[in-house]
Amino acid sequence: MTENAIKTIVIVGGGTAGWMAAAAFSKVLGQGYSIRLIESEAIGTVGVGEGTIPHIRLFNQMLQIDEADFVRKTQGTFKLGIQFNDWSRIGDSYMHGFGNEIGRSLGMLPFHQYWIKAVQSGKAADIGSYLLSALAAKRGKFMVSASDVPAASPLANIAYAYHFDAGLYARYLRGYAEQKGVKRTEGIVSRVVQNPESGFIDAVEMENGERIDGDLFIDCSGFRGLLIEETLKTGYIDFTHWLPCDRAYAVPSENAGPALPYTRATAREAGWQWRIPLQHRTGNGYVYCSAHISDDEAAATLLRNLDGRALDDPRQLRFTTGRRSKCWNKNVVALGLASGFTEPLEATSIHLIQVGIMRLLSLFPKDGISDVLVDRYNAQLAFEFERIRDFLILHYHATQRDDTAFWRQCAAMSIPAELQANIDLFRDSGRFFRNADEMFAEMSWVQILIGQGVLPQSYHPLVDQLPNEELARFMASIGGTIADCVEVMPMQQAFIDRYCAAEPVAIR
Numbered sequence: 001m002t003e004n005a006i007k008t009i010v011i012v013g014g015g016t017a018g019w020m021a022a023a024a025f026s027k028v029l030g031q032g033y034s035i036r037l038i039e040s041e042a043i044g045t046v047g048v049g050e051g052t053i054p055h056i057r058l059f060n061q062m063l064q065i066d067e068a069d070f071v072r073k074t075q076g077t078f079k080l081g082i083q084f085n086d087w088s089r090i091g092d093s094y095m096h097g098f099g100n101e102i103g104r105s106l107g108m109l110p111f112h113q114y115w116i117k118a119v120q121s122g123k124a125a126d127i128g129s130y131l132l133s134a135l136a137a138k139r140g141k142f143m144v145s146a147s148d149v150p151a152a153s154p155l156a157n158i159a160y161a162y163h164f165d166a167g168l169y170a171r172y173l174r175g176y177a178e179q180k181g182v183k184r185t186e187g188i189v190s191r192v193v194q195n196p197e198s199g200f201i202d203a204v205e206m207e208n209g210e211r212i213d214g215d216l217f218i219d220c221s222g223f224r225g226l227l228i229e230e231t232l233k234t235g236y237i238d239f240t241h242w243l244p245c246d247r248a249y250a251v252p253s254e255n256a257g258p259a260l261p262y263t264r265a266t267a268r269e270a271g272w273q274w275r276i277p278l279q280h281r282t283g284n285g286y287v288y289c290s291a292h293i294s295d296d297e298a299a300a301t302l303l304r305n306l307d308g309r310a311l312d313d314p315r316q317l318r319f320t321t322g323r324r325s326k327c328w329n330k331n332v333v334a335l336g337l338a339s340g341f342t343e344p345l346e347a348t349s350i351h352l353i354q355v356g357i358m359r360l361l362s363l364f365p366k367d368g369i370s371d372v373l374v375d376r377y378n379a380q381l382a383f384e385f386e387r388i389r390d391f392l393i394l395h396y397h398a399t400q401r402d403d404t405a406f407w408r409q410c411a412a413m414s415i416p417a418e419l420q421a422n423i424d425l426f427r428d429s430g431r432f433f434r435n436a437d438e439m440f441a442e443m444s445w446v447q448i449l450i451g452q453g454v455l456p457q458s459y460h461p462l463v464d465q466l467p468n469e470e471l472a473r474f475m476a477s478i479g480g481t482i483a484d485c486v487e488v489m490p491m492q493q494a495f496i497d498r499y500c501a502a503e504p505v506a507i508r
């Protein structure tokens with residue numbers, strides 16, 4: 001343990017990770033801490049993480065950010081889920097919708113247990129018809145939760161996230177943090193100064209010769225990991241065997257029609273393509289495995305499958321999926337890409353930044369760096385990364401596609417034992433048990449398992465206690481309620497126009 005309490009925090013790197021950290025620290029820690037962020041306009045940021053999950057709303061609420069203002073300033077739209085096309089088989093499509101549960105539980109059993117029996121007897125629609133977010137997304141509808149409906153109504157608790165321009169989000173948070181006293185330093189770090197005895201970081205030196213001392217350093221320097229890896233040699237745990245995509249091309253395009261309230265993920269020959277609609281443009285990208293397709297062919301595939309005219313040349317990103325062996329090492333905590341990368345398939349990159357920040361605040365040291373706190377933090381972050389990793393692997397592995405070498409590799413690869421056990425259990429009788437407080441809940445796993453073609457052979461025996469006639473009425477009631485709620489929802493574009501339309505911007 002070091003001698004002095006932490007009072008000076010230095011964040012190395014800006015972008016989404018750096019400014020999320022600066023905003024959160026300045027809000028929660030208050031005036032007793034000096035917070036300084038170093039970034040250089042000469043160093044670009046990745047900026048492809050424009051999709052989020054509902055947890056981001058908790059982060060914004062903690063900062064007491066006005067939602068309408070935030071959406072306007074980031075050219076944002078709303079997101080009810082992710083549509084997966086061609087993943088299980090070419091021509092298949094399903095929606096991973098947000099929410100607390102599918103349908104409504106009955107007794108001790110979740111809704112999908114009854115759905116299994118009903119669908120086997122031809123008396124149920126697809127699983128997405130019983131989830132408001134999934135059905136509304138497909139129909140282009142959106143609204144925030146209504147306050148003038150009964151608490152049991154699906155309209156009373158609508159789960160949603162955002163699509164936004166990550167660069168504009170970082171700029172928005174910069175303004176927020178600077179107003180709360182965060183000092184920004186423009187420039188490039190030329191040297192990292194370590195304590196010769198402890199190995200802790202004492203300071204960073206800038207190219208202009210300025211020395212910046214700190215007690216705690218937050219590494220937001222991207223894949224490079226200037227502090228956590230280049231300086232401390234922490235080590236990296238590689239996920240490539242399970243998540244083989246290692247490159248991506250990203251390109252903005254003109255909007256083609258009103259923005260839809262979901263991200264689209266379309267499986268391609270050697271990976272998948274995203275489409276993220278914003279108010280002023282559409283974000284697109286092709287995440288691919290370089291062992292199965294050339295860079296030129298990947299870029300051409302992306303450009304060939306845009307909905308609107310490309311607004312720039314595709315920009316390439318290279319990465320290795322995985323995580324740092326320690327996200328907190330000595331007095332350095334890595335956030336964002338410096339901590340690891342699980343690829344953007346389920347929009348978890350910004351969520352992992354948020355988790356890293358919130359875990360750090362909950363374990364924030366009082367009297368120097370404690371090994372007990374560091375070890376617990378690293379265990380929690382390892383758990384988060386690995387459970388998200390397994391959820392992503394499921395999308396690739398549970399496929400019936402055999403049309404390309406890439407998909408044959410994904411279907412045949414060995415997978416983590418815990419994931420295999422979950423697949424086997426669900427295929428047996430539709431059961432799934434959430435691991436502690438892992439990020440994705442049962443309803444998310446159920447939607448992906450069913451969407452990817454992992455269909456249960458049977459169901460829980462208690463389902464048979466409900467007579468067939470009552471089962472049919474139960475399914476019809478839930479489906480009818482969801483459909484009626486979606487019917488009264490406005491189209492997303494109409495909601496945005498009324499609530500949070502952004503100023504028009506000139507698009508090259």
